[in-house]
Amino acid sequence: MNKSLRKLSFPYLLWILIFTVVPLLLVAFFALTAYDSNGNLYLTLDGFRNVFGGETVAFSFFGLSLQLPLYINVFIRSLLIAIVCTLLCLLLGYPAAWIMAKMEIEHRRGSSILLFLLVMPMWMNALLRTYAWLALLEPKGIVNNFLGLFGLGPVQFLYNDFGIGLGMVYNYLPFMVLPIYSVLVKISPSLLEAAADLGADPRRVMLKVVLPMSRPGILSGINMVLMPAMTTFLIPDLLGGGRYLLIGNAIERQYMVSRDYTTGSALSIVLLIFVLLSMQIVSKNTDPDADEGGLVA
Amino acid sequence: MKRKLNMLYLILIYVFLYAPIVVLIVFSFNASKSRTAWGGFTLDWYVKLFHNSEILDALKTTLIIACSSALLSTAFAVLSCIGIYALPGKQRRLVMSITNIPNITPDLVTGIALMLLFFFIKMPFGFVTLLLAHTAFNVPYAILSIMPKLRQMDIHLYEAAQDLGCTPGQAIRKVIIPEIKPGILTALILTFTLSIDDFVISYFTAGNEVTTLALTIYSMARKSVNPQINALSTLLFVSVLVLLVIVNLRSSRQLSRRRKSVKPGVVV
Structure with missing residues (x-):
């Protein structure tokens, strides 16, 4: 293409420098600096010291009890909740994706409306979707009223791991189903027939053919669920009643409540490095040419 | 039998996905201020919503920024x-x-x-x-x-x-x-x-x-509890729905046009 058109990209180069590269460098910059009482900037490692040191709290996990620095504790807990939520999304979402894909393969239609209904909530504000659960899960909410009919409850659903986990699974389930579905529909039915003809029972077909072939979809689903689940501050804020600290809230509070930009930025940097590393691990296991399972608009 | 189980599973997943949204919409027409108890049908929250200057200002900003x-x-x-x-x-x-x-x-x-x-x-x-x-x-x-x-x-x-x-x-x-x-x-x-x-x-x-x-x-x-949020959510939900239907109709028309031009039976 014509070389003279290249100059059209120059404004964009300036743009990404200002709005993508510099802001991220600034986060690193603020993580390493602080203002003294005269308003002058000085270099410091206090931010990172606060993240990795500071007061310790007890961390207990399946009977295992450890004394850990506060933020490390929050970090590990956020990661655990995010992993559990990702696994639940996978367990719930995979069968749904498979059933829908089979409908599409066998009947060539019928799943498009299901697909549409799946995408639909993704376009609604996460805030509203999360808010909607409040009415259902309140101590006097609809679910508890329903349980009350059978003489059960009331159960405390909100402001604990359960409420937050449910909010996450609800919010991110479609992001798991879609990439898996888009890989599964491409599996040729004749492949499944061949496996069956060669003597594999349905379970073996599933384990030896379908599951391995859907790996890129699973990995891309994990990628799309794990990171938002790890970094959300909206869901713990609403369903955790603001009392429940995950890494997302911890960072948000450093900036918006305590105005400690140094610690906040240090936390953000640690989070960012962690997220990028884990995505690297996931995408290393993905075939480079099989990333179509990604964004479905 | 297996088909029925499959269908049941899908229905449960969709109930899970849509129950909160349905509740949200239903309670936007609720006469009582409660988030959970039904007190009769009303459009009050919508009327109040359109007189809430804070929300209208926010809506204006949102639309201007979005456009x-x-x-x-x-x-x-x-x-x-x-x-x-x-x-x-x-x-x-x-x-x-x-x-x-x-x-x-x-x-x-x-x-x-x-x-x-x-x-x-x-x-x-x-x-x-x-x-x-x-x-x-x-x-x-x-x-x-x-x-x-x-x-x-x-x-x-x-x-x-x-x-x-x-x-x-x-x-x-x-x-x-x-x-x-x-x-x-x-x-x-x-x-x-x-x-x-x-x-x-x-x-x-x-x-x-x-x-x-x-x-x-x-x-x-x-x-606090405010049914105006429900009314607002309902309106937003409906707008997203309309927008998505339009987009999908457009793209499915494109798709069928494209399908006609390729060999029939080829998956696009």
Whole structure:
């Protein structure tokens, strides 16, 4: 293409420098600096010291009890909740994706409306979707009223791991189903027939053919669920009643409540490095040419 | 039997996905202020909603920001895409991977990074920072929607147009733009929706002077029960539904047109 058109990209180069590269460098910059009482900037490692040191709290996990620095504790807990939520999304979402894909393969239609209904909530504000659960899960909410009919409850659903986990699974389930579905529909039915003809029972077909072939979809689903689940501050804020600290809230509070930009930025940097590393691990296991399972608009 | 079980499973998943939304909508017509007990049908909350100046202001800001950032980012993306496409391969790949950065960084970090940028250059937080932030996160998405269309088109057409006497500007306007029009439309719709939908980035870059719908809902939802939120959600839900139906009809029409032109039975 014509070389003279290249100059059209120059404004964009300036743009990404200002709005993508510099802001991220600034986060690193603020993580390493602080203002003294005269308003002058000085270099410091206090931010990172606060993240990795500071007061310790007890961390207990399946009977295992450890004394850990506060933020490390929050970090590990956020990661655990995010992993559990990702696994639940996978367990719930995979069968749904498979059933829908089979409908599409066998009947060539019928799943498009299901697909549409799946995408639909993704376009609604996460805030509203999360808010909607409040009415259902309140101590006097609809679910508890329903349980009350059978003489059960009331159960405390909100402001604990359960409420937050449910909010996450609800919010991110479609992001798991879609990439898996888009890989599964491409599996040729004749492949499944061949496996069956060669003597594999349905379970073996599933384990030896379908599951391995859907790996890129699973990995891309994990990628799309794990990171938002790890970094959300909206869901713990609403369903955790603001009392429940995950890494997302911890960072948000450093900036918006305590105005400690140094610690906040240090936390953000640690989070960012962690997220990028884990995505690297996931995408290393993905075939480079099989990333179509990604964004479905 | 197995089919029925499959159907039951899907139904349960969809009940899970839609139950909260249905409850939200039903209770927007609830005469009692309770979030959970039914007290008769009313449209009061909708009436109150349209007299709530705080919400109306937020709605106005949201729409202005969404429209202008969608237009700005798409227009900018069109020119940038043509420029990026003309770059030699190695540079192009580098630019595209930087374009992908906002895609892989968590929203939280993007929002904070932009906030620190505005804070660092001492730009007062308000409408301008909000618009800049929205445009900043929209541009990469617009580029990623337009670029594939540009790659699909036969680039010799551009040269042919010039050989036949077009100026470069005319060739872009009369040849390239019409070819990538579907991508431009996708970019407009996508950026508009992303901007309306955004909470996290607005939260960090809006400051105290301006507020968007999402920010208003957030502060209302944290304070108390307010059925006006339900009414507002219902309206938003319906608008998203209408928008998506239009987009889907459009793309399925395109798809069937494309299907006709390929061999029947080929999966597109």
